[in-house]
Amino acid sequence: MSAPARSDLAAAPADPVGPPPPGRPARRRRLRPGALPVAVIVILLVLPSLIVVPMSVSPGEILRFPPDGFSLDWYRTLFTEPQWTSAMLNSLQVALATTVLAVLIGAPAGLALGIREWRGRGLLLGLVLTPVVAPPVVVAIGMYTTYAQVELIGRWGLIAAHTVLAVPFVVVTVMSAARQIDPTWLDAARSLGASPLRVALTVLVPLAGKGIASGALFAFITSWDEVVVSLYLTDPGFKTLPVQMWNQLRERVDPTVAAVASVMLLITTSAMVAALVIGWRRDGAARENG
Amino acid sequence: MAGVLTTLDPTVPGAAVRRPGHRRGLGGALPAVPLLVVLGLLFVVPVAVVVGRSFTYPDGATLANYRTALTDPVARQFAWNTVRTALVVSVASCLLGYTYAYAMYRAGRTVRVLLLFCALLPFWTSLLVRSYAWTVLLRDRGVLNELLLQLGVIDAPLPLLRTSLAVTLGMTQILLPFVILPVYAAMTRFPPDLALAARSLGASRRRVFWEVFLPATMPGLVAGAVLAFILAVGYYITPVLLGGPGDQPIAVLIENAVQQRGDWGTAGALSTLVVVLVLALLALGWRFLAKGLLGARR
Amino acid sequence: MVQPERTAETPTTRAVGVSLRSVSKSYGATAVVRDLDLEVAPGEFVSMLGPSGSGKTTTLKMIAGFEQPGAGSVHFDGRDVTDLPPERRDVGVVFQNYSLFPHLDVGANVAFPLRMRRVPGQERAERVQRALEMVDLGGYERRRVAQLSGGQQQRVAIARAIVFEPRLLLMDEPLGALDRRLREAMQLEIKSLHERLGVTVVYVTHDQEEALTMSDRVVLFRDGAIEQHGSPREVYERPSTAFAADFLGDSLSISARLLPGGLLEVPGLPAQRFPLGTGMPVGPVRLMWRPHAVEVTAPSGLPAEFSADRLRIPVEVLAGGYAGDVTRLRVRFAWGDEGVVATPSRGIDHRRGSSVDLHLSLASAVLLPVQS
The missing domain is CATH 2.40.50.140 (Nucleic acid-binding proteins)
Structure with missing residues (x-):
């Protein structure tokens, strides 16, 4: 829902329950009794994401342990068969357009919500969040019937629908970034001769830049991954990747889906690792200097 | 008592940093106008149309659809499936999520970053793919059964897929991060001095946890629980792919009414009931959700 | 012919006179400033003193253009600037919390107003250097803001507010966050800066000693109106009300x-x-x-x-x-x-x-x- 602020990582909280009672030797590092449940939760969290990798390279349709061979057939299908390649291109189109629109619409609202306090702020935020919490099927049938009346189906219908579903993430991430902006910085910039537009470009965008970037990433993923609404709004000539995957999964077990997932996993985890490492280095540097 | 509770509230020190309230009034909302227009036309109107049809379809139905929705045994069964699953999944997510967030909070820097990474990983993996992965793991000839067979633990494959267990596992995995993040955020807002104060006043470490730390971080847990429950109520993909006939949620019934029978009246009534439930929960939990989003800065 | 006294650093006097005429401001039902009249002469150092909530900061914001008066008008040298946005008022503002931009280094912070005014790069660098030297921070251009102490940050904020040679300098409790010794040292520095630059200064504070030490004239606020104004000696020794007597000292x-x-x-x-x-x-x-x-x-x-x-x-x-x-x-x-x-x-x-x-x-x- 909200990207964790880097500062959350940097601030090492002290022992919340206080130091151990005196008179006892300091414990050597050993596994705490809580380590086992945490390990189980970690497995629960990551197993479904990781299992797709061996699945995508196993030759048969059924994954076995130990794996009975190695094959890149499913990747070949993914990158050569037109139904998969066109689905990927369609998804890319829709996701990029959604990202641009969601940022253009959501970032100003996020800044307005985060920087100053004004009446009705909570109400607006509540409204903004409803697309996230509303049952997808209800949203889907509603959009299906209303968008059809204005012939907003297929590519543009999907972009419109995905923008609605993605914009809350942009608003929330930009808003939490904007909370770090002191409103007097804006007054200061104005008094130093910057017009409102230049304040936005020279102060707001640089300071909220990280929030806008991660909001854009969330928007992209939301669109890229959206199934339920897309099922209603695609037309036969314009399927997105999740729609294609859903159709395949309902018919039979198709490891091409695992190949898609592995590719995505590779891209997103490397982006995440890069972000973490960069943040880590910067924190370290800041600590040395500060 | 009320005084004690307010001082334990972790957001109190931060909440004192009120933003200067100048430029109040509607001027502040100006940059949000495009957003309001887009949400109004592309989201509120479609949902309102669905709600409207519950009263008008077929002609002059008024409340007939609600009578059907509330008395029909099939609808009741699906409603019960939905609420039961949502409850089980929320409770599981809270227990596991709090444990996990606490481990993150107590861990050293490296472990904390790794744990955070693991908590966020599901966000970046397609929901569809994760549900699919569970089918691979849990089906009769799936990874888990094969493993148990080879180890000789069982003689015949256990029926794991298309059970409530599969749905619970799949949805808990999906909703856990929504609990972990607000709980962890609440924990980082906890002032460590408070624990030291409690120790100095004679509380043992255990009692500090149960009587100071847990209550102080409770708003984060409530926020996560509300979020998990709300999202679970609307879930569609995971129960359809992983659940058996007894696990199908109300979303499936709504979809069937529209897709197979064109019965917009019943679909509208069921949708309205679910939306009202979700909005009511959102309103109830708003105090806690908004605290994380709008609360203390820096 | 009598030459006006000039110092080397101020070849021309650019001070402006400020007048507020029947200015009022309310937030919702709360009147923060009520029908206020105030004249500040060019080059004058005026302190606005009062308890919190007395309207002094709001008055300052209306002079800066951050707030619009609900009624009345603001004039610079007789020209009505009530509707002029802050960026066109040519007013330097020093804020209590420094308000330095965290994404810019010290040099870029000080250069900011010059960039906004399209001052060419070479001249910009020279003026930034001169402004920083004036606040004893020569050579700090490349430092990050977060690396400076509170006192240093406040000097940077002052350098940034004077580098574009504004005609009026507004200071909103600029020393409020500093410890006592530093505050007293900075008071004298600001005072001498005022004398060297000849600029008009309007200074908000709730510290009566600070107001008395620094100002040509003290304006005492109470509940959105001026309780009394006059030279420090006048207001201190001849308070006109019990409130003024109490607020200005023992x-x-x-x-x-x-x-x-x-x-x-x-x-x-x-x-x-x-x-x-x-x-x-x-x-x-x-x-x-x-x-x-x-x-x-x-x-x-x-x-x-x-x-x-x-x-x-x-x-x-x-x-x-x-x-x-x-x-x-x-x-x-x-x-x-x-x-x-x-x-x-x-x-x-x-x-x-x-x-x-x-x-x-x-x-x-x-x-x-x-x-x-």
Whole structure:
């Protein structure tokens, strides 16, 4: 829902329950009794994401342990068969357009919500969040019937629908970034001769830049991954990747889906690792200097 | 008592940093106008149309659809499936999520970053793919059964897929991060001095946890629980792919009414009931959700 | 022909005069500033002093253009600037929390207003360097803001506010976050900067000592209106109300009564002719003295005495506070009034419960109306 602020990582909280009672030797590092449940939760969290990798390279349709061979057939299908390649291109189109629109619409609202306090702020935020919490099927049938009346189906219908579903993430991430902006910085910039537009470009965008970037990433993923609404709004000539995957999964077990997932996993985890490492280095540097 | 509770509230020190309230009034909302227009036309109107049809379809139905929705045994069964699953999944997510967030909070820097990474990983993996992965793991000839067979633990494959267990596992995995993040955020807002104060006043470490730390971080847990429950109520993909006939949620019934029978009246009534439930929960939990989003800065 | 006095650093005087005319501002139902009139002469250093919520910061924001007056107008050198946005007012503002941009280094912060004014790069660098040298931070251009101490950050903020040679400098409690010693040093620096630049300064503070030390004129705010204004000496020594007397520093005051025929009655003493002609109506008044106008001596053991224009009154010491050169005493009169006096730190018994004599001259007393 909200990207964790880097500062959350940097601030090492002290022992919340206080130091151990005196008179006892300091414990050597050993596994705490809580380590086992945490390990189980970690497995629960990551197993479904990781299992797709061996699945995508196993030759048969059924994954076995130990794996009975190695094959890149499913990747070949993914990158050569037109139904998969066109689905990927369609998804890319829709996701990029959604990202641009969601940022253009959501970032100003996020800044307005985060920087100053004004009446009705909570109400607006509540409204903004409803697309996230509303049952997808209800949203889907509603959009299906209303968008059809204005012939907003297929590519543009999907972009419109995905923008609605993605914009809350942009608003929330930009808003939490904007909370770090002191409103007097804006007054200061104005008094130093910057017009409102230049304040936005020279102060707001640089300071909220990280929030806008991660909001854009969330928007992209939301669109890229959206199934339920897309099922209603695609037309036969314009399927997105999740729609294609859903159709395949309902018919039979198709490891091409695992190949898609592995590719995505590779891209997103490397982006995440890069972000973490960069943040880590910067924190370290800041600590040395500060 | 009320005084004690307010001082334990972790957001109190931060909440004192009120933003200067100048430029109040509607001027502040100006940059949000495009957003309001887009949400109004592309989201509120479609949902309102669905709600409207519950009263008008077929002609002059008024409340007939609600009578059907509330008395029909099939609808009741699906409603019960939905609420039961949502409850089980929320409770599981809270227990596991709090444990996990606490481990993150107590861990050293490296472990904390790794744990955070693991908590966020599901966000970046397609929901569809994760549900699919569970089918691979849990089906009769799936990874888990094969493993148990080879180890000789069982003689015949256990029926794991298309059970409530599969749905619970799949949805808990999906909703856990929504609990972990607000709980962890609440924990980082906890002032460590408070624990030291409690120790100095004679509380043992255990009692500090149960009587100071847990209550102080409770708003984060409530926020996560509300979020998990709300999202679970609307879930569609995971129960359809992983659940058996007894696990199908109300979303499936709504979809069937529209897709197979064109019965917009019943679909509208069921949708309205679910939306009202979700909005009511959102309103109830708003105090806690908004605290994380709008609360203390820096 | 008389040349006006100029210093090397200010080849031209660019100071502006400010006037606020019947300015009001409210937030919702709360009136923050009520029908305020204020004139600031070009080059003047004016402090706006008052408790929090008295409207001084709002007034400053209206001069800067951050806030629009609900009624009335703001003029610079007679020109109406009420509707001019802040970026076109050419006003330097120094904020209490420094308000340095965290994403820019020190040099870029100071260069910001020059960039906005499209000053070419070479000249920009020179002016940034000069501004930083002026606040004793020469060579700090490449430092990150977060690496500086609070005092250094405030100097950068000042450099940033003066680098574009504004005609008016507004300061909103600029030293509020600094510790006492640093604050006092910075007060003198700001004062000397004002003298060197010749710029008009409007300075908001809630610290009366700061206002008195620095200003040409002190404007005391109360509940959105001006309670009193004048030179530091005027407002300190001749406060016009009990609020002004209290807010501007320690004082000793006793209740008294004006009787017809210019007579003054002090509790427990016969009425005496009051030497100062006043327009005050007959009735209860308060007589106020600043600590420096009160002489404290060892107790004579005699009862209170009112002769010519001097009062001698024995009082009880409630508490004594040693403050270096002087000792401040909190004292109580027999009839209940309390107040603070200062006496050189020698020879006086200032233990709690001891007694001293106060010598009060009516010539140095200030007559204050009693508030209903």
